[in-house]
Amino acid sequence: MKKEETVKFFVEQARNNFSLVEENLHKIIEEVKETQKKELNYFETFDEEFVLKQLEELKEKSKSKDFVKGKLFGVPVSVKDAICVKGLESKAGSKILEGYVPLFDATVIESVKREGAIILGKTTQDEFGFGTFSTNTEKIPLNPFDNSRSCGGSSGGGSGFAAYTKNYHLSIGESTGGSIACPASFCGVNGFTPTYGLVSRYGLIDYANSLDKIGSIARNFEDSALLLEVISGNDVKDSTNLGHKFSVGEEPMKRIGVIKELIDSSDPEVKKIIQDKIVELKKFFVVEEVSLPLNFKYALSVYYIIATCEASTNLAKLCGLRYGVQGSVEGKHFDDYFSEIRSEEFSAESKRRIILGTFARMSGYRDAYYLKAMRVRTKLINEFNSAFKKFDILISPTMPVVSPRFDEIEKLTPLQNYSMDLCTIPVNLAGLPHVNINAGFSRGLPVGLMAIAPHLKEQRLYSFAKVVE
Amino acid sequence: MSETNLDKVMIGLEIHAYLDTKSKLFCSCSTSDETAEPNSLCCNICLGHPGSKPVLNEKAVELAVKIGLALNCTINKDFFFSRKTYFYPDMSMNYQITQYEVPVAEKGFVILSSGKKVRIKRAHIEWDPAALVHPNGMGKSQYVLIDYNRSGFPLVEIVTQPDLESPREAREFLNLLENILGYLNVLKPNTTMKSDCNISIHGGNRAEIKNVSGFAAAEKALTYELARQKKEVDSGKIIEQHTRAFNADTGVTTMLRKKETEDDYGYIFDPDLVKVSLEEQYISKIKKELPELPEAKSKRYQVEYKLPEFDAVVLCGNFGLTKLFEEMVKQSADSIISARLLTRELLAVLNHDSLQLGDVKVSAGALVELVDLIKIGKVSDKNAKQSIINYVSGDKTMPVGYLKKNDLLISSDINLEEIVSKVVAENQKAVADYKSGNEKSLNFLAGLVMRQTKGTAAPQKVQEMLRQKLS
Numbered sequence: 001m002k003k004e005e006t007v008k009f010f011v012e013q014a015r016n017n018f019s020l021v022e023e024n025l026h027k028i029i030e031e032v033k034e035t036q037k038k039e040l041n042y043f044e045t046f047d048e049e050f051v052l053k054q055l056e057e058l059k060e061k062s063k064s065k066d067f068v069k070g071k072l073f074g075v076p077v078s079v080k081d082a083i084c085v086k087g088l089e090s091k092a093g094s095k096i097l098e099g100y101v102p103l104f105d106a107t108v109i110e111s112v113k114r115e116g117a118i119i120l121g122k123t124t125q126d127e128f129g130f131g132t133f134s135t136n137t138e139k140i141p142l143n144p145f146d147n148s149r150s151c152g153g154s155s156g157g158g159s160g161f162a163a164y165t166k167n168y169h170l171s172i173g174e175s176t177g178g179s180i181a182c183p184a185s186f187c188g189v190n191g192f193t194p195t196y197g198l199v200s201r202y203g204l205i206d207y208a209n210s211l212d213k214i215g216s217i218a219r220n221f222e223d224s225a226l227l228l229e230v231i232s233g234n235d236v237k238d239s240t241n242l243g244h245k246f247s248v249g250e251e252p253m254k255r256i257g258v259i260k261e262l263i264d265s266s267d268p269e270v271k272k273i274i275q276d277k278i279v280e281l282k283k284f285f286v287v288e289e290v291s292l293p294l295n296f297k298y299a300l301s302v303y304y305i306i307a308t309c310e311a312s313t314n315l316a317k318l319c320g321l322r323y324g325v326q327g328s329v330e331g332k333h334f335d336d337y338f339s340e341i342r343s344e345e346f347s348a349e350s351k352r353r354i355i356l357g358t359f360a361r362m363s364g365y366r367d368a369y370y371l372k373a374m375r376v377r378t379k380l381i382n383e384f385n386s387a388f389k390k391f392d393i394l395i396s397p398t399m400p401v402v403s404p405r406f407d408e409i410e411k412l413t414p415l416q417n418y419s420m421d422l423c424t425i426p427v428n429l430a431g432l433p434h435v436n437i438n439a440g441f442s443r444g445l446p447v448g449l450m451a452i453a454p455h456l457k458e459q460r461l462y463s464f465a466k467v468v469e
Numbered sequence: 470m471s472e473t474n475l476d477k478v479m480i481g482l483e484i485h486a487y488l489d490t491k492s493k494l495f496c497s498c499s500t501s502d503e504t505a506e507p508n509s510l511c512c513n514i515c516l517g518h519p520g521s522k523p524v525l526n527e528k529a530v531e532l533a534v535k536i537g538l539a540l541n542c543t544i545n546k547d548f549f550f551s552r553k554t555y556f557y558p559d560m561s562m563n564y565q566i567t568q569y570e571v572p573v574a575e576k577g578f579v580i581l582s583s584g585k586k587v588r589i590k591r592a593h594i595e596w597d598p599a600a601l602v603h604p605n606g607m608g609k610s611q612y613v614l615i616d617y618n619r620s621g622f623p624l625v626e627i628v629t630q631p632d633l634e635s636p637r638e639a640r641e642f643l644n645l646l647e648n649i650l651g652y653l654n655v656l657k658p659n660t661t662m663k664s665d666c667n668i669s670i671h672g673g674n675r676a677e678i679k680n681v682s683g684f685a686a687a688e689k690a691l692t693y694e695l696a697r698q699k700k701e702v703d704s705g706k707i708i709e710q711h712t713r714a715f716n717a718d719t720g721v722t723t724m725l726r727k728k729e730t731e732d733d734y735g736y737i738f739d740p741d742l743v744k745v746s747l748e749e750q751y752i753s754k755i756k757k758e759l760p761e762l763p764e765a766k767s768k769r770y771q772v773e774y775k776l777p778e779f780d781a782v783v784l785c786g787n788f789g790l791t792k793l794f795e796e797m798v799k800q801s802a803d804s805i806i807s808a809r810l811l812t813r814e815l816l817a818v819l820n821h822d823s824l825q826l827g828d829v830k831v832s833a834g835a836l837v838e839l840v841d842l843i844k845i846g847k848v849s850d851k852n853a854k855q856s857i858i859n860y861v862s863g864d865k866t867m868p869v870g871y872l873k874k875n876d877l878l879i880s881s882d883i884n885l886e887e888i889v890s891k892v893v894a895e896n897q898k899a900v901a902d903y904k905s906g907n908e909k910s911l912n913f914l915a916g917l918v919m920r921q922t923k924g925t926a927a928p929q930k931v932q933e934m935l936r937q938k939l940s
Contacts, residue, residue, distance in 0.1 A: 084520035092519070102520055103513055205519040209740035239524050239742050309737050313552045316563035317517045334558050358554075361735040370737060 021074030070115030106203020124157030152183030178424025185448025196431030312357030495523030537574025
C-alpha cells in the first residue's frame with residue numbers, strides 16, 4: 001500500500017485545496033452512476049442532490065477561519081442501509097420499512113459528519129442483515145471481480161463499492177455474525193469489526209442487539225482504522241456502549257494461533273492461500289495451531305438461537321402502523337391488519353427467522369433453547385479467553401470458500417447457507433474485534449484472512465494488518 | 470388439597486402505580502405536562518422508531534428501591550430488564566420493557582391492622598404503553614386514537630401472594646399500600662393505581678380480573694366475582710383458569726379469554742439495556758433516608774403527643790392527615806384535640822362524601838384556630854363538627870368564621886350556672902324522675918339547657934353540672 005492511496009493522505013492535501021474534495025466527490029458520483037447503469041446494485045439509496053448539498057455546506061463552512069477541518073474532511077462515506085441517516089430513507093434492505101426517513105442521525109453518522117465527511121448514500125444489504133450473500137433483498141449487489149458471484153453479506157453493497165471505486169472512499173458496515181468480514185473477504189477489501197460496545201449502536205436498525213457491531217470497510221487497513229477511530233467512543237445514548245475509544249496506533253505482538261478446525265473445514269483453494277500466507281507470517285511471528293472445539297461445535301447453533309430470538313422481538317414493531325409501509329385499515333381488526341402487512345412485506349428469510357426466534361423463546365422451550373444458548377455463549381467466550389492466554393492474536397480463513405456464484409447459492413438449503421458463517425460466527429458471538437485482510441486470489445477471486453484479538457485490543461489487529469498488507 | 474383450603478377465598482393482587490419522575494423511563498420526554506396536546510410529548514425512543522435505543526432513568530430505580538425497602542423486600546443488587554412481546558396498537562414496539570426473572574425487589578410483606586401478614590411476591594419496574602382513546606366510547610367507536618404522550622411512563626408493579634381472604638381485606642390492603650406509597654412520596658400526583666385481581670375459592674382455579682381502576686372498584690369486582698364463582702361451584706361447575714374484565718358502571722365481570730388462548734410473552738433479556746448493579750452503599754443510603762412509616766409514626770405519636778392508641782393508628786393510616794397534624798402541632802395546637810378533630814370530624818366528612826384529603830383544600834392554620842377555641846371550651850363538639858362539614862363540603866368558610874357568623878360561639882357572658890339552675894327549678898318532675906333512677910331524665914334536662922344556650926355549651930360540661938346540682 002502506498003501512502004498516497006490512503007484517506008489520511010487525501011485529507012491532508014484537501015485541507016489546503018478544496019478542489020481535491022470536489023474532484024474526488026464528482027468522480028465518485030460518476031462511479032456510483034456507472035454502477036447503477038451496470039446494475040451492480042451497490043446503493044439502496046443514492047440522492048445526488050443530497051450529496052451535493054453537503055459539498056456546498058462543507059465548502060461554505062470551510063471558508064470560516066474558525067472551522068476545524070476534521071479527520072475525514074471531504075471524504076465520501078457510504079453507509080449500510082440499516083444505519084439511520086437523518087433525511088435519507090433508511091430501511092435495512094427491507095420492503096416493510098419503505099418510506100421510513102429517520103428523524104435523527106445515528107451516532108456514527110454524527111461522528112463522521114463532525115469530522116467533515118460527506119454521506120454518499122445507503123448501501124445494499126440482506127434484509128435486516130439476514131444473510132451471507134446479500135441475496136435476501138430486491139437489489140442484489142454483484143461482485144466486482146465476477147458479476148455472476150456474490151459480494152457476500154450482509155454488508156454487501158458497501159464492500160462491493162469499496163472494491164469497485166478508484167477514489168477515496170470509506171464505508172460504514174455492520175456485523176452481527178460476520179456481515180463485515182464476509183463481504184470484505186469476497187470483495188478483497190479490509191473490513192474492521194470492533195469489540196462489541198466500542199462503537200455506539202444508537203441509530204442502527206437492530207438485527208440482534210447483543211451481537212450488532214458497527215464497523216468499517218475500506219480499501220486498506222489504514223483507512224478502515226481511521227474510520228474506526230472516528231466512530232468509536234463514548235455514547236450515553238447507547239446503554240451497551242463501553243465508553244472506550246480506539247486510537248490508530250500499534251501494539252507489538254508476536255504469538256499467533258491458527259484456528260485448526262477452521263483451516264481444516266475450508267475449501268482446498270482457500271486453505272492453500274491461507275497456508276502460503278502463514279509461511280510468510282512465520283518470518284515475523286511465532287505461529288502455532290490452536291484448537292477451539294467448543295466454538296467449532298456449538299457456536300453456530302448458539303448464534304442462530306440468540307440472534308433469531310432477539311431479531312424476532314426487534315421486528316415485532318414493524319406492523320405498518322407508525323412508519324414504513326402502510327396498508328388500508330378500513331374494517332380490519334388490528335391483529336388481522338398487522339398479520340396482513342407482515343405477511344406481505346417480510347421476505348421468506350425474515351419470516352423463517354421470526355418463527356425460529358419466537359419458537360426458541362416460547363414458554364416451555366425458552367429454558368431448553370434461549371436460556372441454554374445464553375449460558376453456552378459464556379462458555380464459548382471463555383474458550384477464546386483461554387486461547388488468548390497463549391496467543392496475542394488468532395487467525396483463520398474469513399470464509400471457508402471463495403465467493404460462490406448466484407446459481408450455486410440458490411441451491412443451498414437454509415442450513416448449508418447458515419453453515420457458511422462457520423468462521424465468522426464464533427468471534428461475533430464472543431464480541432471480539434476482528435479484521436479481514438486480503439490474503440491473495442484464487443481463480444482471480446479474493447481470499448480473506450481473519451485476525452482476531454482479545455476485547456478492546458484493536459491496536460494489535462492494526463499492527464498485524466500493517467505487517468500483512 | 471387440604472381440608473382447610475376448601476372454604477378458603479384466595480385473593481392476590483398485581484398493582485400498577487406511576488412513579489413520580491420528571492421524565493419517562495427510557496427517554497427524556499416529560500411526564501409532567503397533563504394538558505399537553507396528544508402526541509406532543511414523545512420522541513423516536515418512546516415511539517419505538519427503528520434505530521432508537523432506550524436509556525434507563527435512574528430516578529425510577531431509586532423510587533422502586535424505596536418502595537421495595539418500605540415493603541420489607543429483598544433488593545436485588547443485580548437486575549435486568551426483559552422484553553415481553555405481544556402485539557397491541559398501544560405498544561410502540563409491540564413489546565413492553567419490563568422485568569421478568571430478576572425484579573428490583575422481591576419477597577417482602579406488609580402487616581394489616583388486624584395483624585395479618587400479606588406477603589409481597591415482587592415489585593418490578595416497567596414502561597407504560599400509550600393511551601387508547603375511544604372517541605365515542607369503548608365498543609362504540611369504529612376506530613381508536615392513540616396518544617403516545619403516556620408511552621414510556623415509568624410504572625412499578627407490585628405483586629402479592631394470594632394471602633388476602635376477602636374483597637374487604639383486599640381493599641384494606643390497597644388502602645394500606647397507598648398509604649405507604651404516600652409516605653414515601655414516590656407516586657405521580659393525580660394518578661390512580663390499577664390492579665389485576667386474582668381470586669379463587671375452595672382451592673379451585675383462579676380468575677384474573679384485569680385492569681381494575683381504584684380501590685372501591687377492586688372490592689366491588691372481587692365481591693361480584695366471589696359470588697359468581699360460588700354460584701358456579703354450587704351448581705356443580707368447575708372453574709377454569711381464565712381472565713375477566715370488569716365494568717365499573719355495571720359492577721359486573723365478564724369473560725375475556727381462557728387459559729389456552731393466553732398470550733405467550735416469549736420473554737428475553739432486553740439486549741439494548743445492560744444489567745443494573747446497585748452498590749450496597751446506594752441501597753443503605755436509601756434505606757437510611759426512608760421516611761418514618763405508619764407503624765413507627767403511630768408509636769411515636771402515642772409517646773410524643775400522648776395520643777390515644779386508636780387516634781394515633783387512625784391518623785397514621787392517612788399520610789395526608791399526619792402531615793396536617795404535624796403542621797397543626799407545629800403551630801402549637803393541642804395535639805390530642807387536633808388528632809381527635811382530624812380523625813373523627815374531618816375524616817368522617819371525607820368518608821361520607823367519598824373524598825380524598827387531596828381533593829379538598831384544608832389549611833392547618835384554620836384548623837388550629839378551631840382547636841384553640843375547643844380547648845378553652847368556647848365551641849361545642851356539635852358545632853365544631855358542623856363547622857368542619859361546612860368547611861369541607863359547604864360554602865368553604867373557615868370554621869371559626871362560620872361559627873362567628875352563625876353566632877355559635879359560647880360567649881363568656883352566658884352564665885351556664887344560672888341557666889342550669891333555672892332549668893332545674895322549672896322542671897321538678899324530671900328532677901324527681903332522675904333522682905329515682907331514670908338516667909334519661911338527665912338527658913332531657915341537658916337538652917333544655919343546650920337549647921337555652923343555642924347549642925353553644927359543651928354537652929359534657931352541661932351534663933356534669935346537672936349531675937352536681939342534683940346529687
